[in-house]
């Protein structure tokens with residue numbers, strides 16, 4: 027079967043995420059037949075380097091033998107069971123491992139990133155309610171992204187996704203962010219943030235942030251001292267801190283979790299995406315005993331957190347997650363990533379010579395190249411996307427920002443190809 031035949035069949039039935047479907051009148055929709063390591067293969071035998079880890083989820087490659095085996099093994103025993111009133115081995119193991127890693131105490135499971143954010147927001151609000159305080163506001167950061175469900179969208183600040191739904195959203199206030207990832211800008215932004223804390227703190231249950239990198243917000247980066255400073259403000263004004271590490275967790279920014287670089291401990295930590303190595307939908311919110319104990323009470327007092335999802339703590343997804351953690355333990359991946367990140371950084375210096383490149387930036391295995399401010403309608407990123415596909419690399423620019431977020435198992439040779447293709451794709455636009 028040809029790609030184009032398949033595409034027509036698909037378009038008859040499917041409505042794809044984050045897509046103006048009319049684009050597919052001129053843009054190919056690529057059916058993927060199989061994948062291996064960092065490569066995706068279509069029905070015509072073309073291969074694509076998955077330079078964005080299939081929307082930031084894949085870390086140890088596609089069809090990873092070890093993770094495959096773990097899921098198969100689990101499948102022979104238990105595919106799913108209700109997680110209220112029941113439990114299973116994998117969930118105990120995974121929670122034990124992640125609480126140990128993060129020094130947090132309790133795990134609440136959900137099945138996707140947005141839902142984890144909803145859980146954390148509701149818990150923070152409910153925590154104060156159980157204490158007899160009604161705090162109806164949330165703090166988040168300008169340019170932030172926390173997912174697409176109404177609560178998560180409310181604390182986000184990417185106009186493209188949010189503006190349409192504005193009248194439906196819950197109340198939140200966006201705090202200023204540093205202009206760049208320097209210490210100086212971080213300290214300046216903290217001063218400005220403090221004014222908001224002083225004015226609103228009585229009504230605010232929590233501040234939610236993406237530590238170090240605002241990924242969907244065009245890969246904007248800040249210094250770890252900004253995260254540390256926000257934690258100090260939260261402590262000073264008695265506001266809970268929610269860290270959304272859905273994209274930056276599991277080694278993406280260089281450390282196992284991004285907030286390790288700031289040397290802080292949050293009140294809530296949201297994880298998903300890389301949690302299962304990119305295999306299955308699963309998410310979790312880790313929190314402290316301080317939070318947990320405020321809900322722990324006689325039933326009649328009605329203080330329980332009565333939130334649930336049908337697929338909470340799905341055993342197959344958890345098997346993938348435990349296998350993913352095994353791989354972190356069995357390999358030297360974080361150390362190797364450090365070398366790879368450095369290699370990528372050195373290689374992309376040449377982008378600065380292109381007339382249409384404004385800035386390059388990096389945190390660990392996230393590298394971004396920001397082009398000049400092409401007008402929105404020009405869809406410059408889309409041109410680079412198309413060039414990439416034609417040349418065997420899946421790049422998926424965010425507006426005018428081209429970025430690399432590859433699976434960690436990418437080789438140096440593959441890095442060279444990924445970078446070369448992006449370079450040529452951007453260069454094609456230089457004189458247009």
Ligand SMILES: *Cc1c(COP(=O)(O)O)cnc(C)c1O
Pocket residue numbers: 138139140141143171172173174236241242270271272273274298299
């Ligand atoms: C992807 C993402 C989410 C939402 O996760 P979904 O699984 O897509 O709902 C939330 N926060 C951040 C930082 C993300 O990158």
